[in-house]
Amino acid sequence: MLLIHCPYCAEERPEIEFRHAGEAHIARPDAMADLSEEAFQGYFFIRDNRKGEVFERWRHIHGCGRFFNAVRNTITDKFLATYEAGKPKPDLDALKAQKGTSA
Amino acid sequence: MRKYSVFAIAREAMRGHNGWEKQWSSPEPRSSYDVVIVGAGGHGLGTAYYLAREHGIRNVAVIEKGWLGGGNTGRNTTIIRSNYLYDESAGLYNHALNLWQDLSQELNYNVMYSARGVMMLQHNVHDVQSAKRHVHSNRLNGVDNEWLEPEEAKAFCPPLNISQSARYPVMGAALQRRGGVARHDAVAWGYARAASDMGVHIIQNCEVTGIRRGPNGEVKGVDTARGFIGAKKVGVVAAGHTSVLMDMAGVHMPLESFPLQALVSEPVKPIFPCVVMSNTVHAYISQSDKGELVIGAGTDQYTSYSQTGGLHIIQHTLDAICEMFPIFTRMKMLRSWGGIVDVTPDRSPILAKTPVKGLYVNCGWGTGGFKATPGSAHVFAHTIANDAPHKINENFTLERFRTGRLIDEAAAAAVAH
Numbered sequence: 001m002l003l004i005h006c007p008y009c010a011e012e013r014p015e016i017e018f019r020h021a022g023e024a025h026i027a028r029p030d031a032m033a034d035l036s037e038e039a040f041q042g043y044f045f046i047r048d049n050r051k052g053e054v055f056e057r058w059r060h061i062h063g064c065g066r067f068f069n070a071v072r073n074t075i076t077d078k079f080l081a082t083y084e085a086g087k088p089k090p091d092l093d094a095l096k097a098q099k100g101t102s103a
Numbered sequence: 104m105r106k107y108s109v110f111a112i113a114r115e116a117m118r119g120h121n122g123w124e125k126q127w128s129s130p131e132p133r134s135s136y137d138v139v140i141v142g143a144g145g146h147g148l149g150t151a152y153y154l155a156r157e158h159g160i161r162n163v164a165v166i167e168k169g170w171l172g173g174g175n176t177g178r179n180t181t182i183i184r185s186n187y188l189y190d191e192s193a194g195l196y197n198h199a200l201n202l203w204q205d206l207s208q209e210l211n212y213n214v215m216y217s218a219r220g221v222m223m224l225q226h227n228v229h230d231v232q233s234a235k236r237h238v239h240s241n242r243l244n245g246v247d248n249e250w251l252e253p254e255e256a257k258a259f260c261p262p263l264n265i266s267q268s269a270r271y272p273v274m275g276a277a278l279q280r281r282g283g284v285a286r287h288d289a290v291a292w293g294y295a296r297a298a299s300d301m302g303v304h305i306i307q308n309c310e311v312t313g314i315r316r317g318p319n320g321e322v323k324g325v326d327t328a329r330g331f332i333g334a335k336k337v338g339v340v341a342a343g344h345t346s347v348l349m350d351m352a353g354v355h356m357p358l359e360s361f362p363l364q365a366l367v368s369e370p371v372k373p374i375f376p377c378v379v380m381s382n383t384v385h386a387y388i389s390q391s392d393k394g395e396l397v398i399g400a401g402t403d404q405y406t407s408y409s410q411t412g413g414l415h416i417i418q419h420t421l422d423a424i425c426e427m428f429p430i431f432t433r434m435k436m437l438r439s440w441g442g443i444v445d446v447t448p449d450r451s452p453i454l455a456k457t458p459v460k461g462l463y464v465n466c467g468w469g470t471g472g473f474k475a476t477p478g479s480a481h482v483f484a485h486t487i488a489n490d491a492p493h494k495i496n497e498n499f500t501l502e503r504f505r506t507g508r509l510i511d512e513a514a515a516a517a518v519a520h
Contacts, residue, residue, distance in 0.1 A: 001413040001414060001415050002405070002413065015404075015413060015415070016415055019404065020404040020405040020406075022359075037505045037506065037507075038505060040505075041357070041504050041505045042355075044448075044504075045357035045448050045504040046355045046356070046357050046504075047346075047356075047357065047358065047359050049346035049347075049356065049358055049359050049360055049406060050346075050347075051344070051346075051347050051408045054406065056405070056406070072405070074360075074406055074407045074408050074409070075408050075409060076409065077405075077407055077409050077411075
C-alpha cells in the first residue's frame, strides 16, 4: 500500500484514504463544441501512460476530500512530490536531483 | 519436429527420456524479416503461428525482452469465456472460444483446455436484471449462456454459500458451460513450438528500444538490444508496455497500464469443480489441476509498470472469497504476483492498423486477454497479412476513439475485464 502525503492535510496517510483520479494537468477546453474530433480525442482519451515519472491527480476522499496533484515514478511507485491543485508542474529534473532517483 | 504421441512417450520411457527435442530453436536474428512481432506472449506467438500457417508468411521473428510467456500470459488466472454483451465482442471472444475447442490437437500440444463452466454470480436486483439481459443477448448471438437460480448454482458448485444471511447474498448466476480454463504456459509453449517448426524465429532476452521509420513515415524495422532488425511490417503485441513501444513510433495511445494481482493457495484435493466469478464483490476463483485455488483480484487504482500491487487489494478479494465460500476461510495462500494490464477507455481491445504504414497493434485487452488468445492471434495475423482487418475485428480500431464508435463493454459490465 502506498503512503501518500496530502498537501492540504500536511500528513502522510495510507492509500486507502485516497482515490486515484487520472493524469494531471489536462485542462478542459473552453469551447468544447468547436473542438475537432482529433482534439477531443486528445483531450478525452489519449493518455501519457509513461514508464517513469508521471503527473497525476489524487483525491483525499476519506480525509479533506480535496483533489491534489502528485509526481510519481511508475517503475518504483515512489512519490517525488505532491502539491496543491492549480499549482504549476514542478521542475522534474530538480525534483529528481533532490530525491536522488534515476530517470 | 517430432510429434508428441502415446508412442513417443512409450519410446522415450524405454530409453530414459533422452530423445526429447528442444521445443523451439533459438536462432541468431536475421538482418531483416517480412514481419516482426514485438512481444512473445500467447497473442504474439499465436500471431506468428497463424501468419505462417494460414498466410504462408514464414519469414517472421517474435522479439521478446524477457522470456517467452513471462508477462501476462504466465500471470493470469486462465479463465476462458465469451459471454460479452455487444455483438462485436461476442463475435471476437466466441471466435476464440471456437478455436480453443481443438487447439490441443491443432498444435499437437496439450493446452489443457477444460470446459468446466464459468458461473458469474449476481448479488442484487440490478445484477440479476443485467445478467439476464446478458444471457438473452448472448443467446441471440449464438453464445451459450443460461440463468441459474441460487439452488441450481449451489448444485453446480457445492462449496458456494447461498445463505440469505450473507453480506451479499447470491440471487442467481449466469452460467456459460463452454467456458473454463486452460494451462496458460502451455498455450505460449504450444504456439512457440508450432511456429518455430514452420521457420518462425523466436528471439528472447532482446528488448526493442526503438521503432524506425523511413522518409515517408513507413516502418523500417526495430532497434533492439542486439542491433537493428529490419522489417516490412511490425506488429506490437506488448500488453502493458504498448504505450511505451507505440510512443517510439510517434503514436500516442488511448491506454493506461495498471497492476493486476492474482494469487494461489496451497494445493488441496479436488474441491472446486468450475470457475466462479463475481463482478459485484469482485473475485474470481477456480482450482488448478495441481490443486491450488487460483484467485484473481481487481486492478490497483493507480497506473504502474512495477508488476506488483497493494496487499489491501488481495485482502479485499479474499474477504469476498471467504464470504462466498466459508469452507476456504482457513486455507493458506501460497504466493501472489502482479501483471501490468493495458486498459482502454471502453474496456475493449484494439486490434488494428495504425496511422503508421506497416505498423499494427494488438492491445487493450485489459484484465481479460487470455481467453481471447487464439481468436486475437488469428484475426491479427489476418490484419497484418492483408493490411486489412478480418470481419471479426473490423470494429476494434484505433480510430473509434476519434469517431466515437466505442464498443463500450465498460458500461456493459461495470468493471474492467
